[in-house]
Amino acid sequence: MSFNVSSNVSRRLVLRGTAVAVAGAALAAPTAIAATRTAAGTDHSDHSGHGGHGGPQPFDEVYKGRRIVGKAAEPGSHGAHHGGGFSAFIDGQELHVMQNGDGTWISVVNHYETYPTPLAVTRAAVEKLRGAVLVPIATA
Structure with missing residues (x-):
């Protein structure tokens, strides 16, 4: 009764690792893009209600x-x-x-x-x- 467990386990590990890597990249991409925009001074989005000019608009x-x-x-x-x-x-x-x-x-x-x-x-x-x-x- 020959049973090759190692190929099944390594296939699972590879698939699991790939899924984790893809999910991690998908989650990290928006943060990396925002950090790049902010560092370059090009992030003009107004998500904070501050108008993008140092504080809320009077x-x-x-x-x-x-x-x-x-x-x-x-x-x-x-x-x-x-x-x-x-x-x-x-x-x-x-x-x-x-x-x-x-x-x-x-x-x-x-x-x-x-x-x-x-x-x-x-x-x-x-x-x-x-x-x-x-x-x-x-x-x-």
Whole structure:
């Protein structure tokens, strides 16, 4: 009873190794491309909501009858601590915003929904408030 196990095992090992190598290359390629673009200074994609120019774009507009403002945070403000250096306001009251690790934004009004920019999260907060006044939050 002759039984050639070694050829079956090595064939399996080769196939498994090939599958792992292909999967590894497929997973590593996007990271390598992004790193190359960033190193070359050619990555102009805007996945973070920062507009690609050092931070979120400021805004000042009236949205659904409410004045919303977004700007660089002043030292000591909530935005300087949690907002990634950015503050948002609705009718002069600071809306607590925070940037997530993936670049999306949330606010105290809509904490479980993410938005691509501070402008989008501030507009969404106005919609959720439905005319209610934004009440300051005690953070101490």
